[in-house]
Amino acid sequence: MAKTIVPIGPYHPLQEEPEFFSLTVEGEKVVGIDVRVGYNHRGIEKLSEMKTFDQSTFVIERICGICSTSHPFAYTRAVEDIMDLEVPERAKFIRTIIAEGERAHSHLLWFGLAGHFLGYNTVFMWAWKIREEILDVMEILSGNRNNYAMFKPGGIRRDIKSEDIPPVIKKLDSIVPTLQMLKKAVMDDPVLHARTKGIGILSKEDSISYCAVGPTSRASGVARDVRKDSPYGAYDKIEWDMVVTQNGDVFDKVVVRILEILESIKIMKACLLKLPSGEIDANIKDIPPGEGIGHIEAPRGEVFHYVRSDGTNRPARHKVRAPTFMNLPTYKATVIGETISDATIILAAIDPCYCCTERMAVRNVKEEKLYNGEDLIRLSQEKTERLREKYNYER
Amino acid sequence: MNRDDILKDINARFPLDIVDIFDKSPKRVYIEIKPVSLTRVAKYIFKDLGARFNTASGVDTRHYMEILYHFTIEDIGLLISLKVKLDKSKKLEIDSLAPIFEGANWIEREMHELLGINFKGHPDLRRLLLSDEWPEGVYPLRKDYKEWDKKAIRDRGV
Numbered sequence: 097m098a099k100t101i102v103p104i105g106p107y108h109p110l111q112e113e114p115e116f117f118s119l120t121v122e123g124e125k126v127v128g129i130d131v132r133v134g135y136n137h138r139g140i141e142k143l144s145e146m147k148t149f150d151q152s153t154f155v156i157e158r159i160c161g162i163c164s165t166s167h168p169f170a171y172t173r174a175v176e177d178i179m180d181l182e183v184p185e186r187a188k189f190i191r192t193i194i195a196e197g198e199r200a201h202s203h204l205l206w207f208g209l210a211g212h213f214l215g216y217n218t219v220f221m222w223a224w225k226i227r228e229e230i231l232d233v234m235e236i237l238s239g240n241r242n243n244y245a246m247f248k249p250g251g252i253r254r255d256i257k258s259e260d261i262p263p264v265i266k267k268l269d270s271i272v273p274t275l276q277m278l279k280k281a282v283m284d285d286p287v288l289h290a291r292t293k294g295i296g297i298l299s300k301e302d303s304i305s306y307c308a309v310g311p312t313s314r315a316s317g318v319a320r321d322v323r324k325d326s327p328y329g330a331y332d333k334i335e336w337d338m339v340v341t342q343n344g345d346v347f348d349k350v351v352v353r354i355l356e357i358l359e360s361i362k363i364m365k366a367c368l369l370k371l372p373s374g375e376i377d378a379n380i381k382d383i384p385p386g387e388g389i390g391h392i393e394a395p396r397g398e399v400f401h402y403v404r405s406d407g408t409n410r411p412a413r414h415k416v417r418a419p420t421f422m423n424l425p426t427y428k429a430t431v432i433g434e435t436i437s438d439a440t441i442i443l444a445a446i447d448p449c450y451c452c453t454e455r456m457a458v459r460n461v462k463e464e465k466l467y468n469g470e471d472l473i474r475l476s477q478e479k480t481e482r483l484r485e486k487y488n489y490e491r
Numbered sequence: 492m493n494r495d496d497i498l499k500d501i502n503a504r505f506p507l508d509i510v511d512i513f514d515k516s517p518k519r520v521y522i523e524i525k526p527v528s529l530t531r532v533a534k535y536i537f538k539d540l541g542a543r544f545n546t547a548s549g550v551d552t553r554h555y556m557e558i559l560y561h562f563t564i565e566d567i568g569l570l571i572s573l574k575v576k577l578d579k580s581k582k583l584e585i586d587s588l589a590p591i592f593e594g595a596n597w598i599e600r601e602m603h604e605l606l607g608i609n610f611k612g613h614p615d616l617r618r619l620l621l622s623d624e625w626p627e628g629v630y631p632l633r634k635d636y637k638e639w640d641k642k643a644i645r646d647r648g649v
Contacts, residue, residue, distance in 0.1 A: 134620035142632060180516050307544045307594025320543065326518055326568030389519060389561065389570055391545065402548045402559065415548035417598070422546075425597055 117427075117443065124435045129427055144414040149175055149249055149383055152411060156401075159416065161242055162205065165198045166394030167416065168247035170401040173328060173390030175249040178383060178405050184375040187251040192329040193367045194238060194246050195392070200360040201230040202395035203353040206447045210350065211282075213440050214291055215477030222278050229271050233364075236260050236267075251377030261368050268361050275361075279354050287483045292347040296430040296442030299344060303426070310397020311352045312423045312446045316344035322393040329392075334366040349445045383409070394419055396447050420448045437475040494569055497540065505532055521559075523574040529560075530586045532573060536562050537592055542571065544594045549606040551634045556583055556608060577608065587613035605632035 116135070120128035140159060144152045156167045169191060176183060183191075204227035211219025231241040237256055238244040246252050282288060298308065303316040313320050319340045323331040339355040341348040385407040391400045397419030404413040423446040430442050492500065498520065502509065508528030513521040524532050536542045542562040550557040555576040562571045577583050587610035588595035599610045600619040607630040610616060618625075630636060 134618075134622070137620045139631065177516070177519065302593075304543075305593045307592065309543075320565055325563070325565040326570070387521070389572070391563075391570070398545065400545050400561070402546075402561070404550060413548070413550045415546070417546040421597060422594060425593060428593075 119431070119436065119439060121436050124437070126431050126434055126436055126439055129431050131424065131427065133424070141414055141416055144411055144416075146410065148409045149405075149411060152414065153248055154245070156414075156416065157243055157245065157247075159418070162202050163198065163394045163396070163399070163418070164243045165194050165247070166392060166399045167401070167418075169195055169329075170390040170392045170394075170399040171403065171414075171416075172247050172249045173392065174388040174401040174403040175380075175383060175390070175405075177388030177390055178386045178403065179380075179388075181250065181378060181380070183251050183378055185372045186255075186374045187376045187378075188328075189330045189333075189367045189371050190252050190256055190376065191247070192331060193256070193364050194234070194244055195329065196360040196363045196367075197230055197234045197237070198244075199395045200357050200364075201227045201234070202447075203357045203360075204230065206395075206444075207350070207353060207357075210441065210444055213444055213473055213476050214288070215480040216288070219278070219282060222274070226271055226274055226278070229267060233264050233267055236264055248377070249383075250380035251375070253377075255376050256368075256371070261371070265365055265368055268365055272358070272361060275354075275358060279358075282354065283351065286487050287480060289347065290483050290487070291480055292350060292441065293345055294343075295346045295438050296434060296445060297344045298426055298430050302429040303344065306426045306429065307422050308397070308426050309419050309422050310393065310395070311349055311356065312397060312426065314338070314340050315348040315352045317342040322391055322398050326391075330367055330370075331363075334363060334370065336363050336366075346441055346445045353447075383407075396420060397423060420446070424448055436472070437479040440472045440476045492540075494567055497564065497567075497569065501532075501536075504535065508532055518568055519570050519572070521572045521574055523576070526575045526577060526585050529573070529575055530588065530591065533560060533562075533588055534591050536571060536573070540564055541566075544588075544592060545570070547595070547598050547602065549602045549608060549632070551606060551632065554579055556606065558585065558602070558608070560588070582609070583607060584609035584611055586611050589613050604630070606630050607633065 116132040118130050119126050140155060144155055147155055153168050153171060156171050157164050159167045204223045208220040208223030208227070211217065211223065234244065235241050237260065238246050238254060246254055298312065298316045300317050303313045303318050308316070309320065317340060319338060321338045324338050336359055339352050339359065341351055383405045385405055387402070387404045389400070389402050391398050399419060400417040402413070402415040403411050406412040426446065427443060431439050434442060494517070498512070498514070501522065502512070505524070505528065508524050508531065509522060510525060511523040515521060537544060542564045545561040545563055547558055547560045550559070556579055558575050558577070560573040562573070563569070564571065575585065577585060585608065587599055589599055589610070590612055596615070597619060599613055600616060602608050603610060603616050604618050604621050607628070
């Protein structure tokens with residue numbers, strides 16, 4: 097009887113950002129991997145050439161729902177770089193607050209999903225419960241839970257009211273103990289150690305050659321963070337630490353992100369307390385001809401925007417480079433040689449917007465069998481279950 | 492090395508390769524080089540100066556296809572953009588940087604399909620973003636790209 101292969105994906109009715117991984121396996125071991133992207137390519141670079149500089153801010157805010165602040169942040173900085181403009185101090189602080197709130201909720205989202213992939217649904221529920229609090233904070237500050245629409249070239253569009261600051265700080269303070277509890281619970285768990293330590297290692301040399309960015313590179317011992325390397329916003333005006341770990345495995349990527357959530361909350365609080373008074377907008381009139389680059393640290397790594405102006409009111413060229421574009425190719429270095437039950441979490445560890453892993457098709461060379469995303473998550477969860485039994489772990 | 496030393500050093504090392512240096516601001520430098528010198532200069536900046544490759548952006552201008560290769564030297568926060576200009580009347584091709592560092596692999600594939608630049612020595616120039624049905628030789632990011640081709644199924648949204 098002829099065999100039929102039904103691949104699940106690349107489209108999924110529930111999530112955005114389709115990508116299609118195809119893993120070649122021999123028995124349990126992954127021997128080859130290829131990825132197809134571009135199912136969601138919307139031609140935003142071209143679209144941006146047809147919008148005015150102000151309109152583009154809103155278009156590129158819709159590149160990603162999770163990084164909805166990072167892209168406008170990089171873009172506005174690129175436009176300001178064309179004319180060497182410094183935005184007012186208050187705008188810098190408010191931009192930083194919004195960007196850090198985004199980092200906190202994005203990392204929590206990833207953290208919860210990573211827990212789900214590993215069969216730790218309690219982690220999923222706790223992380224998303226805390227994320228909800230952060231979204232509430234963002235709603236108080238910007239009026240929106242996502243897609244904050246706070247940015248414009250030259251400054252920000254909405255001010256933060258001084259009466260909103262005490263309740264926000266109170267809320268942020270209340271998150272920290274819960275986060276500490278979650279951090280301790282996760283980092284002390286022996287099963288989680290067995291499941292993630294030494295898995296999917298990205299070496300320091302590979303990290304440099306692939307030009308990996310963000311937590312993916314920082315977990316491999318490469319201390320690279322745009323916020324420290326070329327400070328923007330208010331990052332050089334407050335105290336904060338860059339989180340770097342050395343092993344490059346999945347566990348270290350988890351640790352970097354958990355610690356960064358705590359740093360983000362610290363930065364948000366410090367900015368709110370030191371918020372200077374004054375203007376929030378430099379009122380740009382015309383953009384002169386020239387070229388500008390804006391790069392900032394998004395939750396997943398560096399976002400890079402290049403804008404060229406020819407003196408009209410529209411960008412002549414607008415190049416957007418998202419962090420996953422640099423991080424995703426590292427799968428070649430991390431997945432091959434690992435077992436297929438670990439592939440899910442390794443691919444998820446770079447935080448490629450999790451839907452990617454839902455869209456894997458695994459081709460078993462020997463058995464002509466095709467696994468879909470659900471099978472892979474099941475395989476991953478079963479492995480955790482086996483480890484739990486091995487460690488006599490009480491659920 | 493600080494910023495001035497690096498610029499002096501690049502200037503002294505590649506006197507014949509550099510066409511122009513535009514010192515824009517404390518953190519941004521644009522260096523225009525000859526297309527044939529790209530791998531030599533890029534290798535020096537990446538390997539010896541320890542810079543990180545950010546990305547490359549291809550720009551379609553009237554007479555030239557420009558490619559800007561952006562590098563960041565992280566210790567001092569300096570962003571160096573190497574600019575090459577390819578004459579549009581000739582064949583659009585340039586040496587690939589992917590054999591030197593993996594990070595250039597995807598962006599060159601992207602420029603290959605969107606702007607029609609050929610990267611010599613690239614290990615795998617398959618399509619990255621466009622679908623398989625997209626016609627050969629149509630480059631959507633070029634300025635002369637005709638949108639809304641009434642005959643093409645892709646533009647009717649069917």
